[in-house]
Amino acid sequence: MRFYASLRDDVGVGEVTVHLNDQSFNALKNNLKALLGEKADRIFSEDGTLRRGLMVSINNTIIHPSNIQKIKLRENDVVDFMPAPSGG
Amino acid sequence: MKVKVDHKLDSLPSLIEHLKESSDEVGAIAIFIGVVRGVSSDGRVLKLSYEAHETLAHNVLENIVEDVKRKYGLIDVIAEHRLGDVLVGEDIMYVLVASKHRDEAYKALTELVDRIKREVPIWKKEYTDKSVKWILG
Numbered sequence: 001m002r003f004y005a006s007l008r009d010d011v012g013v014g015e016v017t018v019h020l021n022d023q024s025f026n027a028l029k030n031n032l033k034a035l036l037g038e039k040a041d042r043i044f045s046e047d048g049t050l051r052r053g054l055m056v057s058i059n060n061t062i063i064h065p066s067n068i069q070k071i072k073l074r075e076n077d078v079v080d081f082m083p084a085p086s087g088g
Numbered sequence: 089m090k091v092k093v094d095h096k097l098d099s100l101p102s103l104i105e106h107l108k109e110s111s112d113e114v115g116a117i118a119i120f121i122g123v124v125r126g127v128s129s130d131g132r133v134l135k136l137s138y139e140a141h142e143t144l145a146h147n148v149l150e151n152i153v154e155d156v157k158r159k160y161g162l163i164d165v166i167a168e169h170r171l172g173d174v175l176v177g178e179d180i181m182y183v184l185v186a187s188k189h190r191d192e193a194y195k196a197l198t199e200l201v202d203r204i205k206r207e208v209p210i211w212k213k214e215y216t217d218k219s220v221k222w223i224l225g
Contacts, residue, residue, distance in 0.1 A: 005139050005211035006222035060143045084225030087210030088122050088181055
């Protein structure tokens, strides 16, 4: 997993590798929470959903927030967490 | 159509010339130039620093340009955005739209700039004489 811009500063790390017990996004979320502790709150809301405005991509394909629970992760997938754009 | 997310922008005259040469049907070229403003709510700006998810930024920018080009029946579009440090007064972004008539060029240009700022995974950090902070989208 990689973290970009302000999100990288918020969680204090640019990149982490995790090994999941299953392929679900929930498994990834639980791993992240164990790794980052309270800093995972910058990514997930209290109800466990992705914070509004954050972008997620898997292997350079953006995943719409409504589809995030449906994803099946595979070995060597690269998951990117990004804040809302602020270019221009 | 040309998109670019890079540390250097192409020269504006060369981009205008490229559009003029793209078709003899071109009757209007509308241009947006994003420039680093010298003042912000946090004081005097020293520079902005841009970071992107470069692969995604290029792909998203390309999709936006294709989408808007199709929607307004444009002849050609160029969109370029800088990365890295950009000093006050320097250019950040060029968006150029070539069309038969000015009306669709104006509308398309506004939509393109809005969508690029809102959708392309590029982020800026603002350095002023008082603070350094990420600008949140």
